Amino acid sequence: MVLLLALCVLVAVMLMGVSAAQLALQGEKAARGERDRLTALQAAEEALMDAENDIEGAGGASARGAMFAPGSAQGFAAGCASAAAGAGHGLCLRPAEGETPLWQSVDFDDDAATARSVPYGKFTGAQMVAGEGLLPFRRPRYIIELLPDPRQAQGGAPPPRYIYRVTAVGFGARAGREVLQRFHRKYEPPAGEPGDGSGDGDGDGGGQ
Numbered sequence: 001m002v003l004l005l006a007l008c009v010l011v012a013v014m015l016m017g018v019s020a021a022q023l024a025l026q027g028e029k030a031a032r033g034e035r036d037r038l039t040a041l042q043a044a045e046e047a048l049m050d051a052e053n054d055i056e057g058a059g060g061a062s063a064r065g066a067m068f069a070p071g072s073a074q075g076f077a078a079g080c081a082s083a084a085a086g087a088g089h090g091l092c093l094r095p096a097e098g099e100t101p102l103w104q105s106v107d108f109d110d111d112a113a114t115a116r117s118v119p120y121g122k123f124t125g126a127q128m129v130a131g132e133g134l135l136p137f138r139r140p141r142y143i144i145e146l147l148p149d150p151r152q153a154q155g156g157a158p159p160p161r162y163i164y165r166v167t168a169v170g171f172g173a174r175a176g177r178e179v180l181q182r183f184h185r186k187y188e189p190p191a192g193e194p195g196d197g198s199g200d201g202d203g204d205g206g207g208q
Contacts, residue, residue: 036172039136043170044180046128047120047140051166052184054123055144063087064123068186071159076146080106080116090118092145103167103181108141117141117169134173142168149185 057065064087067075075081075088080102083089092102108117120128120139130136149161164184171177 033176035134036174036176037178039134040170040172040176040178041180043120043128043136043140043172044168044178045170047142047168047170048166048180048182050120050124050126050140051118051142051144051168052182053126054118055164055166055184055186058124067091068164070186070188071161073146073160073162080143082114082116084113089122090116090143092116092143094145094147102143102145103179106143106167108169108177115141117143130171136171137173137175138171140168140170142166147183 054064055068057068066072067088073093075085076091076093077085077088078093078095080090080092081088085091092106095102106116110117111119119141120126128136128139130139143166145165145167147163147165149163152161164186165181166184167179167181169177169179
């Protein structure tokens with residue numbers, strides 16, 4: 001009887017130990033997943049800011065800056081311009097009503113010459129270390145869509161006005177990702193006043 005009782009106690013202790021180990025492993029896995037999600041989210045936020053600097057001309061590329069001039073749609077292509085387009089890389093015209101949104105159809109994993117998304121820092125010169133330790137395993141990427149400015153008065157034939165929808169994808173230390181969106185209206189200084197290069201961005205979207 002004593003041996004049977006001791007055996008039952010040992011089995012119960014062993015089951016409790018196995019359960020505790022499983023809980024610890026699940027907790028560690030959840031913590032690692034949350035860490036990767038936050039890493040990807042922060043990388044996507046960095047890509048949003050890089051795209052806004054791109055729009056505002058922080059990189060100093062005159063050809064790129066002309067494409068973001070007020071009322072200009074130069075360089076924006078249907079389905080997004082690929083890297084082969086040079087200064088127009090990543091600039092997109094909005095698809096027709098009912099078509100798949102571009103941020104769902106663009107392959108943000110593509111690094112080839114046919115890639116339609118822009119890697120972080122390409123036009124601004126910003127630097128980001130990736131692929132080391134707990135850092136993102138690759139640089140984030142973004143596209144910029146041209147949209148009509150909803151503040152433009154209806155009627156008549158004024159010069160077209162535009163805003164930009166930026167979609168940025170950040171990556172975690174592993175194969176995780178996070179998607180953010182923001183609308184950006186390029187800063188235009190009042191007549192006679194020099195611009196300070198700041199932008200008026202508003203609105204952001206959640207992750208995937």
